[in-house]
Amino acid sequence: MKSIRVCIVGATGFAGIELCRLVLAHPCLELVMATDRKAAGTLLSEVYPSFAGACDLELSQPESDLIAQRADVAFLAVPHTASLALAPELLARGVTVLDLSADYRLHDPAVYEAWYETPHTSPELLSQTVYGLPELNRAGLRALAARRAIGETVLVAVPGCYPTATALAATPALEAGLATGDLVISDAISGVSGAGRAPSDRTHFCRANESVQAYGVASHRHTPEMEQTLSEVAGRPISVVFTPHLAPLTRGLLATVYLEAAAGVALADVRRAYEDRYANEPLVTTLPAGEMPATASVFGTARAQVGVALDDRRRKTIVASCAIDNLGKGAASQAVQCANVILGLPETQGLVAPAPLV
Template sequence: MDVASVCVVGACGFAGMELCRLVLGHPGMELRMATDRKAAGTRLADVRPAFEGATDIVLSQPDPELIAGSCALAFLAVPHTASLSLTPRLLELGVSVVDLSADFRLRDPATYEAWYGTPHTSTDLLHEAVYGLPELNRAGLQGLAARRADGEPVLVAAPGCYPTATALAAMPALESGIATGDLVISDAISGVSGAGRAATERTHFCHANESVEAYGVAKHRHTPEMEQTLSDVAGRPMGVVFTPHLAPLTRGLLATVYLEAAEGVRPQDVQAAYERRYADEPLVSVLPAGRMPATASVAGGGRAQVGVALSMRRRPMIVASCAIDNLGKGAAAQAVQCANLVLGLPETEGIRAPAPLI
């Protein structure tokens, strides 16, 4: 097996550290370089002592020329707008990019500007990027693999954690036609690590502990990403009402979605549609009828678990829940899953182990 040389940009954030951990244990990847603007010159193991004995990498500045000098693929675990300045140059230098930021997820630059408050400066790359939800865009990712094999650097726009869980919960109902209408309601709860490594008043232990809080109500930036994805799935314009919540968890995310059921749909039809849709998906499990997923079952791993039910009171509604690790299937593990497909490696290589027991 050829081993791909990898750089993790933004290695000191939670998603970046998780990427470093996964790449260090990956048989088809070599962590050749890790960057952090503030910690450049410091050993990665000094920032995260868990890496002591596993790597002697010294963090460097995210210089595209330096990255291109030693790496074939870069994971960008950076905030939005940071990728706008890095990705075009990396691609020019021949480095393929898996971008975990929001910078290349939205196809419409006007939508990006409206929700992120800044102009998109690399609009020419928007049609080149493939949205990295393998359960939806596997063929597109495999198409990137063919282009890369021909010597062309490629770009993957890895999804956000909330859009991943919402899409996995809603996709079977929309694709199969058992859900009707043009609206999806998504209530989602995430652990504190989803807010990033830098503490804020909301994520400070004394504020977050023993408390659950809705935030970003009716204005969260993941909303247009969800609407774009679910519109693609349904084949018609879809609206999303999205309410995220912060829970006193280190990691884990649970999204529960509500969709209007088509006339005559029975509970067994709903369960069968979900089981059919995910029967061959290596990292999505549909729970038996009557069971719903829990974050504890997936925290620390790269899998998603989905449970579904049909509410028959007043108006028939499909209720589907998806549990993922916000740093796993919601970020780093999904990025590695995409990279595996782009590199022509087995899709679950390096991420197929079940979540830790505790």
Template sequence: MACIRACVVGATGFAGIEECRLVLGHPNMELVMATDRKEAGTRLADVYPSFEGVCDLELSLPDPDAIASVADVAFLAVPHTASLALTPQLLERGVTVIDLSADYRLKDPVVYETWYNTPHTSPELLSQTVYGLPELNREGLKGLAARHEKGDAVLVAVPGCYPTATALAATPALEAGLATGDLVISDAISGVSGAGRTPSARTHFCHANESLEAYGVAHHRHTPEIEQTLTQVAGRQMNVVFTPHLAPLTRGLLATVYLQASDDATAEAVQSVYEKRYAGEALVATLPSGKMPQTSSVVGTARAQVGVALDDRRRRVIIASCAIDNLGKGAAAQAMQCANIVLGQAETAGISASAPLI
């Protein structure tokens, strides 16, 4: 099997450099190009010294022709709107795109324009894009794999970190009909790396250390993405109350989700549904009854852990909690999981490791 040639666009951001690390460790993938507009001409190892002796690449400008001349697949670890400018050109040149940005996640361009306050310049691509949450949409990714095998360049929209954890927490209950109504509440906490590499007043060490705060309350841009996903899962319109929080962690994310339980739901039934739903998943595990996940168990990995309980004391609420690494299953590792499926690799190739023990 020929080695897959990969380019990482936006390589010096936290998700981008994590993607570079995963490509370098992949058994059948070669990092042939890494781009960054600000650092072009600089060695990747000079920006991140841990790559010294591992990767000698010099960062380049993200030129579509240059990328297409050397790469089969491009991982776009870029802010929103940057993918709008680059993705159509890469696809036209035959490069498959695994997009970590938000630009192609939402199926309705009007919703995108409302929440991101910018025009969507390639809405024609939305119907061809597959939302890359493999545990929910593996068949869609396999469909792209069939097209790719025939020579087509295809596009995957990798989910956001908060939508990933919320969806994994809520899906089994919604699919099984154990959750009723149209309301899902998601309280989620992320480490500071989720805010990106560019510092701000909120992410400055002196502000973030020894502090916990809610942000983006009632208007965070991941809200419509979560609603879109859970509406598809439930088969009815779902409304989401989503509140993200910033914690003094480098990386890691925990989403705790609340759903109204059906009249016939029992703690045993809820636990059983979650265990069966994820029993065949290599990267998602349901914890035993009475146990809840913690971020330290998944940091540095592509893995997710889910714990679930039923609070039937009063309002009969299903409480499901999911822990992921915001840069792993919430970004770069999930992008690699999607790429593996689309490019005909073993789904967990290069991303099967467990978390360090200490």
């Protein structure tokens, strides 16, 4: 099979460089271009010395004409709002786009504008975009594959890390009708790499080390994405109370969700729902009874682990926890998983390695 040419826009960010690493090891993808506005003209291996001897690409400017000349597929590992201009230009030039920003995740441009405080300049693309969480939306990704096979260019909105873990934790209970009401509570903890490569006062080593801090309380921009996804899963409007926390980890994310259990629900019902829902998912594992996931178990992988319990005191509560790598299943490896589907490749190609033992 001829290699599929890939450009990674925003290659020097943490998600971007993780994409570079995955694409370089992928048997069917060829990294032909990597971009960075500030570091253009510099070798990628100068920014990340671990790439010396493995990749000799010189970073380029993210110019749509140049990307279209060199690449079949572009991964946009860029900050929110940056994709609004670039994605339409690439699609118009025949490039398939997988966008890791939030710019095309929300169906309603008014919701996007309210949370991201900027006009959505290409709302016409929202109806053509597929939300790229394969475990929930594989049919949509396969529909994009069919469109791409007949020559169309397609756009995937790759989910955020917190929404991915929250959705994987909550979906089986909501789909099976085991959770009642319209509220899901998500408490989540992320490693510092989730804040991006640019340093800040909050992510400075002296501030982040030996400390856990809640942030974005009642105001985090991933909230409407979670509400949109879980409402679609449940078939009714769902509100999310979301509290993210920053922990002194380099990478890793743990989301624990709380759902009010429907009348008569027992722990065996909950376990059966989760085991059945993920039984055939190659990258999601439901842990045995009594075990809960740990970020170390999925470090550096495309995998997710889910554990579940039932607090059956006065108000029965389903407690489900999901661990992912925020740069893996929460970003880069999920983007590659989606790319595999829309390119007609095996879904887990290049993604099956387990976490390092030490």
